[in-house]
Amino acid sequence: MTQTTETRRTMRRVIVRYRLKPGQAELNEELVRGVYDELHQVRPEGLRYGTFRLDDGLTFVHIALVEGEANPLAQLEAFKAFTAGIQERCDEPPQSSSMTEIGSYGLFDEVEA
Numbered sequence: 001m002t003q004t005t006e007t008r009r010t011m012r013r014v015i016v017r018y019r020l021k022p023g024q025a026e027l028n029e030e031l032v033r034g035v036y037d038e039l040h041q042v043r044p045e046g047l048r049y050g051t052f053r054l055d056d057g058l059t060f061v062h063i064a065l066v067e068g069e070a071n072p073l074a075q076l077e078a079f080k081a082f083t084a085g086i087q088e089r090c091d092e093p094p095q096s097s098s099m100t101e102i103g104s105y106g107l108f109d110e111v112e113a
Contacts, residue, residue, distance in 0.1 A: 010067060010068070011046075011048075011065045011066060011067050012064075012065070012066045012067075012098065013063070013064070013065050013098065013099040013100070013101060014063070014064045014065075014066070014096055014097070014098055014099065015061065015062070015063050015064075015096070015097050015099050016061070016062040016063075016064075016094050016095065016096045016097075017059065017060070017061045017062075017094070017095050018059070018060055018086070018090050018092055018093060018094040018095065019056075019058050019059045019060075019090065019091050019092035020058045020059075020060065020089050020090055020091060021058075021089060021090065021091045022058065024058075024089040024090075025053070025057055025058055027089065028060065028082075028089055029053065031078070031081060031082040032051050032060075032082060034078040034081065034082065035051075035073070035076060035078045035079050035082055036051075037078065038076045038077065038078040038079070039076070042072075042076065044072035044075075045067075045072075046066060046067030046068055046072065047064070047065070047066055047067070047071075047072045047073065048064070048065040049062070049063070049064050049065070049073065050062070050063045051063075058091070063099075
């Protein structure tokens with residue numbers, strides 16, 4: 001078994017979806033971009049993370065793959081700022097679900113830097 005295969009087995013996969021109140025999307029996107037700015041500075045190990053804004057302009061989806069028990073996002077000041085007001089920004093609060101990969105093609109593969 002390769003290290004990549006072993007890592008895939010030990011990574012937690014989480015998807016979070018929420019719908020914002022009208023007028024909150026730009027603030028939310030700004031806060032999310034702040035998280036990515038800090039991630040690019042800190043470059044935590046064992047984390048893969050993506051955020052998507054759906055076509056309605058108000059629904060956001062976050063996908064996180066976290067290796068190990070601790071989630072590095074929780075340590076980021078920008079992530080703390082993002083989560084601090086999320087309930088007030090939402091019409092539909094964040095719903096979090098664990099995911100089990102059935103298959104993928106290139107989606108979660110290592111990318112050479």
